[in-house]
Amino acid sequence: MDQSFSQSSALLVWGHHFRSLKPPAARGPNRTNIFAPSGLTSGRETETNLSEEEKKKLEKLQQIRVKFLRLVHRLGHSSEDSIVAQVLYRLAVVAGRQTGQLFSLDDAKRTALQLEEEGKDDLNFTLNILVLGKAGVGKSATINSIFGDEKTSIHAFEPGTTSVKEIVGTVDGVKIRVIDTPGLKSSGMEQGTNRKVLSSIKKFTKTCSPDIVLYVDRLDSQTRDLNDLPLLRSISTALGSSIWRSAIVTLTHAASAPPDGPSGSPFSYEVFVAQRSHVVQQSIGQAVGDMRLMNPSLMNPVSLVENHSACRKNIDGQKVLPNGQAWRPQLLLLSYSIKILAEASSLSKPQDPLDHRKLFGFRVRSPPLPYMLSWLLQSRTHPKLSTEQGGDNGDSDIDLADLSDSDQEEDEDEYDQLPPFKPLRRAQIAKLSKDQRKAYFEEYDYRVKLLQKKQWREELRRMKELKKKGKVTAEEYGDMGEDVDQENGGPAAVPVALPDMVLPPSFDGDNPAYRYRFLEPSSQLLARPVLDTHGWDHDCGYDGVNLEQSLAIASRFPAAVTVQVTKDKKEFNLNLDSSIAAKHGDNGSSMAGFDIQNVGKQLAYILRGETKFKNFKRNKTTAGVSVIFLGENIVTGFKLEDQIALGKRLMLVGSTGTVRSQSVSAYGANLEVRLREADFPIGQDQSSLGLSLVKWRGDLALGANLQSQISVGRNSKVAIRAGLNNKLSGQITVRTSTSDQLQIALVGILPVVMAIYKIICPGVSDNYSMY
């Protein structure tokens, strides 16, 4: 389910610079609200005291404001839009927060609308854009998308732009002049070539100085570190670090599916965009050498772009991102805003220049509602008292009963009735013919399975008896380790022995995993290191720690706390999950929880509660609420969930819910069918098919998700995960694990075959690289 949600989540698309913002003027008690109707404040009185020079400045600022509102109108945005509100606020600040007749917002709005209705072509607004970036990142394609026309040629496999050139066109009555530049090189060795290109760019910009710089890179490139520093430094040295003042980080290929995270499941779109934006923004900060630019509130704004011809379009024919936002009007609005602010800034005193980065850096953002909705709709297991803590282990009663009736005796008998069997030695097996060996292994596997089943049932029976007598201890219960949790279709969360560190795939003497081993813990507090598998060579990869504790509060209320802290040089992540539950009779249970999670770069504090009722033997209904505090936003949520078990193998889970913040709501529903092998957990084959639906800001996102784990032969397992949404983007992941070396070799050949296929059919590879 996650995947489909992540595809549709809307998120930090504009980085943290584009947060929905209540006009800050409305926040402080001493500030004048620029959105208040004119004439209600003392503006008129102060206006009469103004000098001629100040009056002229106000008039000019009002003209700029009218011009800006006309541009906003042409883009189809409203003055309530967060970027627009921020620009208007900033203009009011430059004006000294005058609200009199000379600088009335209502007047400006009225004039702008009137001029637009008259259709006058007197806007007098031009925009010069310099486009910079590495080779092949999509600079020329972005320029074509801006103009909606094939103005410059693009190439997939060779340098498309070989010299600096100017492209002129008109968009919404605005004359836009774009300087397209040859692709720059990132490696330190090639900075000589870059210097030549940059010096020709500099010559060009002397005659046509840019209002905006688009620094273009790909959203989907996997650089984790500061690989582009030499390139960014060359740009700063050649064009001056002030070039970054008006730069927008433009990330192309924005419809790409997020890659897999350390947990194996894909990142949400929000996290993917936030991480990639952060890497580029930080690199720019480092290249400029201004530590203030490392401050999130001063980083360059980010804009997402998707140039692919198959990109989904909205009813107006505008290309839209996976979160449903039309990117082109947003990019233009951002560019116009920066130019408008620069115009306003030229009227203010030199010691107070406007830095648009500061402007867009307010730490308030529109919360990613689809992401929060998918989080809310997840099924949760209520913590239970272990038998040692005095509990009867609630739901697992059903499991034990279910799993120990009817066909159990048959299986046991079957195993006991089997004729004697003598396992062969390796040397004896080697002498068998191919058919004999096959028959031998089939028989061997069949017997092992029956034996495992028998042992498992014996263990369950033993546990049941002990439970009846109230004698089972937590350790024994933990040893069992096989109690099936009906809700999650997997082993229930019971204390298990501390796992060892995962060994890296190739030997590395520096890796601590080879030097340290865990000891069996005596405490119930489970502590585990968190491994980041995407580390570099000689990186130890352990950047975090995970702690888990289950307790019984007042010997009655089971509680569970999980804390995970990851920290490396640059990032600090904290995740806290804590829950406490209380039972109502035999069939009901309520849970309250407090979580802390990283959402983008902010911490979200979450209060949640839910009540679960078992209304029929195989049906459970859950209702839950949540309140999330994210920055200055409060997101409230409500959900309903129903689980029906149809026999032992099939489970149906349906949930629906809504989240709401700042009078915007997102609605969603999930339906999931889970199917597992009849002798689960001895046989591990299981599949699930999920459908999800999210409605947010008028956009409907539908997603389907299939997950399947199948055993192939004796030694291999295949796990398939496929996701597809109604925007026809999706992802298929196939993972195979095998102990057969030949198969590994075959799997290793796959990328080579793919690479050859791409060379033979370049068009195909280019078109399908992201979809």
Ligand SMILES: Nc1nc2c(ncn2[C@@H]2O[C@H](COP(=O)(O)OP(=O)(O)OP(=O)(O)O)[C@@H](O)[C@H]2O)c(=O)[nH]1
């Ligand atoms: N899927 C996808 N492909 C893109 C996108 N932008 C560009 N491309 C493709 O990437 C390739 C290179 O695009 P160009 O626009 O020529 O890149 P460039 O940065 O101008 O390249 P140089 O001029 O050589 O520096 C072309 O095949 C484009 O079709 C995008 O947003 N999504």
